[in-house]
Amino acid sequence: xxxxxxxxxxxxxxxxxxxxLQCAQDMNHNSMYWYRQDxxxxxxxIYYSASEGTTDKGEVPNGxxxxxxxxxxFSLRLESAAPSQTSVYFCASSEARGSQDEQFxxxxxxxxxx
Amino acid sequence: xxxxxxxxxxxxxxxxxxxxxxxxxTATGYPSLFxxxxxxxxxxxxxxxxxxxxxxxxxxxxEATYRKETTSFHLxxxxxxxxxxAVYFCALRGKGSARQLTFGSGTQLTVLP
Numbered sequence: 001x002x003x004x005x006x007x008x009x010x011x012x013x014x015x016x017x018x019x020x021l022q023c024a025q026d027m028n029h030n031s032m033y034w035y036r037q038d039x040x041x042x043x044x045x046i047y048y049s050a051s052e053g054t055t056d057k058g059e060v061p062n063g064x065x066x067x068x069x070x071x072x073x074f075s076l077r078l079e080s081a082a083p084s085q086t087s088v089y090f091c092a093s094s095e096a097r098g099s100q101d102e103q104f105x106x107x108x109x110x111x112x113x114x
Numbered sequence: 115x116x117x118x119x120x121x122x123x124x125x126x127x128x129x130x131x132x133x134x135x136x137x138x139x140t141a142t143g144y145p146s147l148f149x150x151x152x153x154x155x156x157x158x159x160x161x162x163x164x165x166x167x168x169x170x171x172x173x174x175x176x177e178a179t180y181r182k183e184t185t186s187f188h189l190x191x192x193x194x195x196x197x198x199x200a201v202y203f204c205a206l207r208g209k210g211s212a213r214q215l216t217f218g219s220g221t222q223l224t225v226l227p
Contacts, residue, residue, distance in 0.1 A: 042218050
């Protein structure tokens with residue numbers, strides 16, 4: 001099993017450009033999450049999808065959109081990138097049922113917006 | 115809302131020293147508590163967890179006890195190794211339907227030989 005995979009690993013954008021971060025998991029998990037990691041601030045939830053077909057805003061959703069394409073895939077889109085979106089982005093998934101609540105994280109995408 | 119306050123770093127120790135990283139939380143009800151570890155260039159990995167008061171989570175020589183009376187979940191290890199150098203995150207899982215995690219700010223640990 002590959003676990004959670006993310007593409008790309010690195011990306012540099014200019015202000016105003018758009019891009020989509022891809023995430024896929026092969027563990028048949030129901031729930032998927034997008035976080036951003038900034039120095040001294042831990043990880044903050046951007047959006048999550050509790051199950052296929054549903055998405056909800058997290059703590060910092062402004063400037064982002066998401067798509068839960070199917071049970072495996074959950075993408076994050078920046079429509080018009082801003083320097084404040086320079087960060088490391090992590091995708092995660094979990095079964096989120098009963099005691100099976102461990103979140104499994106991908107390796108991250110390091111995004112720089114100039 | 116839920117929050118996690120974590121000991122600020124960075125922390126630098128010599129090999130075989132004792133490690134404590136403090137973590138306190140604010141949450142409604144009885145959340146589940148976690149410690150995640152992030153090695154350089156990698157994503158986060160679950161280190162240990164506790165789901166109810168007085169539970170002790172343990173893994174790879176690390177331990178943490180869920181203390182409801184002090185709302186704490188401090189991470190300890192009796193003898194650290196160079197390979198333990200990483201960033202450690204305390205987190206809680208609230209009672210929302212999606213069970214999303216709330217993270218502390220992370221503590222950078224460096225262990226010197």
